[in-house]
Amino acid sequence: MTVDRAELSLTLGVEIDAELLQLALTHRSYAYENGGLAHNERLEFLGDSILGQAVTVMLYTENPNLDEGELAKRRASLVSSVALAEIAVGIDLGSHVLLGRGEELTGGRQKASILADAVEALIGAAYLSVGPDAATALVLRLIDPLLNDPERFGAAMDPKTSLQELSTRVGKGLPQYVVTDSGPDHSKRFNATVLVGGDAVATGEGSSKKQAEMAAALAAWAVLQRPRR
Template identity: 45%
Template sequence: MKEKQDDNLTGVEARIKYRFLNRELLEEALTHRTYVNESGGKDNQRLEFFGDAVLDFLLSDLLLRRFPESREGELTKIRAALVDEVSLARIAAELELGASLRLGRGEEKGGGRQKRSLLADAFEALLAALYLDGGIEPARLVVHRLFEPLLDSPEQLFGRDAKTELQERARFLRRELPRYELKEATGPDHDRRFTVQIYLGEEMMGEGVGRTKKEAEQDAARAATLLLKGES
């Protein structure tokens, strides 16, 4: 059992391209509270708390450098999408963190290795462990390597169809369907800019801009979806 765990830790180190000086930090990052309840030790909640702050800082740094002309609201929207549970769980799955988690027997039987919340928390805990073990630069390198491809591919970041995702969330959370209204169209015919606002009932949930009305609606839907995620 110990050898298997050591192999799992070595595999994680290989995938993040970093070797820990203090492997206890890595082990802690991959230990769920249900395991501690049964076997003792430290769970990863402490590291997950710190990792959340480390990730926000490093992503803010990345976005400021990558999009020097963007405004605060735009950067906040992108960062929120990057740290969404779905995005973090996807990255954790790419690193195969699920196979390396230490879980209690009940959580194991309940499919804990595939649960998005556990995977997302484990990734944040791993990032905190990396920072505590090696400092800011190893953590920065990992964040840049894992998140920069998402910035090159908006459909991965926000989902292929933001309007469909919003409709599903709105129906579930508000029992309403979104309504799109064209606010304005500006610019010459060869370079038009459409601004669309989106409503749930009488509440304006967001605004989007695009070269076509469809593109503007997708942008508005992404903004509204981020608001609704805070209610789920």
């Protein structure tokens, strides 16, 4: 299976090397089911660093009156898995990701963690293809829609409290969390589902129960506040 490079490159506004683009969109589940192909986690590692630097420099230069704490809060909100997944949805990235059968059947194209990782991998691929300046420009284009939502900055720092306040304000009561875990004891993964008003609103993943609940809370906050914008 090959990626429609032209369509995605047009959306991104940058010409990424075809092999690197393929690699950036190859999830490990697909790689394992197809003979142990290379997958996107190394590119994700690279892209995470480039994303963080680009956002940090932008916030520092464009907000001379903000102190370190406020800058850190804004950076956290822009590089979170929820924010990156929102970016991915905006560019329909899920339709391009290469997934294994199991992930395909369990809604992998809508999973925030998979989408966020793919965004970071694309940034890494752009860096290797066209250099640091173009990769930074790509990051700034991708996060630009998020900058118009100032409420996001507070929610990213304390998502459970922010969700509780929002849920109460809209008359849905206190959120509830259901957490499951999987994997061996030395490498467990936790998955949290948050219910608001009795309805499952969002899920989150993490290496601890706390991380999973925070990810789910931030995703649910984004869902609940969207109609109010």
